[in-house]
Amino acid sequence: MIPVPPAIQRIPWKLIALLSAITGFGLLVLYSAAGGSMNPWALQQGLRFLAFLVGALILARFPIKLFEDFAYLAYIGVVVLLIGVELLGFVGGGSQRWLDLGIVNLQPSELMKIAIVLALARFYAQLPPGNTRTWTALWPALVMIGVPAGLVMLQPDLGTALAICAGGAVVMFLSGLPLWWFGSAALAGAAALPILFSMLHDYQQKRVLIFLDPESDPLGAGYHISQSKIAIGSGGIGGKGFLNGSQSHLDYLPEGHTDFIFATMAEEWGLIGGLALLFGFFLLLRWSTRVALNARTRFGQLAAAGLTMTIFFYVAINLMMVMGLAPVVGIPLPLFSYGGSSMLTVMTCVGMILAIENDSRTGTRRFH
Template sequence: MSDNSLVPRSVARMPWGLLLVVTMLTGFGLLVLYSAASGRLMPWALPQGVRFLAFLGGALILSRLSEQQLKDIAWPIYLLLLLLLFGVEALGAVSGGSRRWLDLKIIRLQPSELMKPAIVLVLARFYDMMPAAEVRRFSAIWPAALLIGAPFLLVLVQPDLGTALMIAFGGVVAMYLAGVPKRLFIGAAVAVAALTPIALHAMHDYQRRRIEIFLSPESDPLGAGYHIIQSQIAIGSGGITGKGFLRGTQSHLDYLPEGHTDFVFATMAEEWGLLGGLGIILAYGFVIGWGMRVAMRARSRFGRIAGAGLASTIFFYVAINLLMVMGLAPVVGIPLPLVSFGGSAMMTVLICLGLLMAIDRQGRARNR
């Protein structure tokens, strides 16, 4: 710190614009949760605000890690989470027909959520250790496929298709950024398309039903298609400016299921309209764009792969949820991070942002 500076260098170089946008986005989410509870802080808004402050503090702690420390923890964290996923299968708590959590008495831990940033870190480390000339060889592909496939299958059998797909998406993005030949991704896409009938047959009945209802929600308007139809009604009835704060009817009259979690965007759109929806999308666009700029500024291969992979993880959260609530994708139980009630998605996204801030700090230090 220079003698004439009143602000420590570490404070001045914090990404204050990012932190402001994230705080404003979460604050807007708290208003939506407050309204969804008919103007009460409990049971959603107040606990959500406390979680945010705690997880934001954790993200700021993560931002102080060096790139070498991130490399050092990548493999241990991945292996620990893989063991915890096996633990979920053997000892996990069942809720809503799925076995996804480990009950540690103090906290209910969902290892599959933490695996989303962990898969990006471990693949970035794997390819960082490998000579660039080796990336296009088979020896660079099958280990990465195993690293992705193990948690993917463990989460798929919980069953949690949405989270399994997000783990796979994050891993595939890291492989692509590392330089794995594009023809392999094309071949994999063709193979997936060919195996789709088999996958549909192996799915649980409720998972197949979700896909059928996505294609034709009107076929069961009072059953499986109810969520999508009510969500579309809520979004459409909001118009340009919305019905007004605390004036939503779909959520307040309990027509909209899960209006505080998976379908919170529909709750928001009814009261704040198209303008509120565009505001949220622009805020997420700023956050994701900042993450991609961090990746592009990174001087190391690890930083570029990890940075873009973490930013893509946040993008997948937002894109899948918005497509889901608008009826453009099957309902797979992916919440809208920082806005939906619940700690898992918020924790994962703030971990991603903390890691991105660490990569950004490292990149700025090298550029001096």
């Protein structure tokens, strides 16, 4: 047998294959959504994926100590960007979520999904174990989550704010904070729900109400959910066939290449395609969860688990939305939906988790 050079061996071929499979499937759907054309979406998405994949593999070579050291700095930097976007939007006279970086429109709120996980992971990694049940274990974390979540809510972007909160909360949970804190927070949250609801923007309130009763407004705001369910439901088990989805091709399905791409896929590929995609995400998340469990450092553990949650949150909320289980919040399906921001975030997550995996291979675990 020809010995495989170590440099080649160190490349995570299986993971690359998995990511390529998910994205490749997405490209097929984008090709179909464009009416059987590589333009305007599939080609650009494919090139973008290749670029981000290379980036992720480079990121994977970084020592995780570097991420840990720069976690706070990065977090503060992203908060400044968020404020900048807010001010820019204020100056520009409208809501703005992104900074134009030329090749990609950077949404600082996307970066915050990663920054919050890294910052909290560092915070809890540094926290002395004895302080876990004390007030000092709680308030800095709450402030660190609250500030960016609040800024993102101002944009207003409910979905991303929830994603930031979810990533942060999972890191807090895994850091070993007393369970009853979470229990009481959940109760308090439930009690405050009506107040929170009243603080939402009109259109956000409407989305929530329509989520609760989509048939109340089949041609208005409930249209998205209704048409998405029609697309998925009419696909059946085997789907209508590649390039044969009437819902997406005749424009009944809104956002069929971005947020509702799962419905576009399900219409043409049916339940089989849906289950295959779910299985792909399952493999990805199983890998990253294993990385978290096997991480060598506490920072690595918390960061990998938090980043896993960030990816999962995308997938779960998006699928719940297209299947009518969650309000329309505008969260894309990672790697699948057309768009650079979410792909950048997810591929960064993947790169960092790879770095943590690499790290765990280099030395002994601290906890044994």
